[in-house]
Amino acid sequence: MSFNAALNAANGGFAVASSPLTYLSGTPDNAIDHNDATVLHTNYLATEARIVDIDLQSSRHITSVRVLDAHSDGHSWKESLFFSDDGVTWTEAWSQTHSSASMHDTGIVALTTPGTARYWRFEGPMLSTGAGEQCYLGSLELWSDDATPGTGGTGGSTGTGGPAYSGDLQAWLADDDTNLHKTDGLPWLTRTLLQSTYDLVSTIRDRVYPGAGPLTVLTDLYLNTIKTQLDAQEALDALVSARLTGASGGGGSAFYGPDGTQVAAGVEALLARSTNAQVGFPAAPWEMTAETDWDDAIAWDQPADLYVVTFTSTPPTIPDNGRAGVPVRYRLAWWTPLNGTFAQERRWIDFENAHLVDPAGRMPGLLLQTYTSGGGHLQAWTLNV
């Protein structure tokens, strides 16, 4: 890749060193600011013709130069451009003589001796004595064919300026506590910054590198990297959010049990079972899971938090002894939780309608026997909390 670009502070690193010359007006920056209207006016100096020393920060291949200047008295004096790798030994790259007292523009001209060097020096107009005459230097441009990041191609519509990115990117890249998240550590802020970077790079890519090409491919690769980070961060945010707010969204604990159930949800269910289990029966979350008829006796392999027993026939030998409108028949039947072939203690049923519950919670099954005879209907209910 090769294109010519006028080096400047934005695209190449361009520093102007102090010169032993004194200046009548202006500063050395006025010579390299790409503005013909700003002028460095040098003084006459009897022992020195040097005007501007330039440090390109790194060795660059310079092929052309443009000089816009005028001489104070209109005499024809020599001007020269030199380069050096060590700042000690200098090689002349180009020179001219002119006698214009008004601004004289060389245009972009090829160097007689192109050079690759870090240090460049402009001298003139030089008197025959080696002293420097007064000079009005409006522009001194060094042109390089090095690939220069941020510059457009020759003839390209994007020109030779650096890419214009907004202050947001500059702020994001800045090394401070906010952007490094040393103090806040918020994943949401990280995701916001990733998203803004993605959007910003996309905009820069579209504006600076339109169409297909190696730079577009490189930019897309970078964008895909950001997108991967963004997706991962989004998933992490969702996980953190769910852990903090709980399954119901009403707030909760970040601690989860080995079975994946949130501890707070488990405590909530336990409280519901122990404090409100039968108050709301049979409204939800109660649910009937099975029912059956039985006569005389039944061993029912049906788990339940509560069995509903309704007698439809009772033996005449067990009369109703109730006195408040509720039938009471002593030792009408007995029951026990049944776990396979294992039972617990015998519990009496003295009523025609009864709820069978166990303090331990859910029962694996039911064994029920009438004392003498009788039968009815059974329901198995579970509390789904």
Ligand SMILES: [Ca+2]
């Ligand atoms: Ca200027």
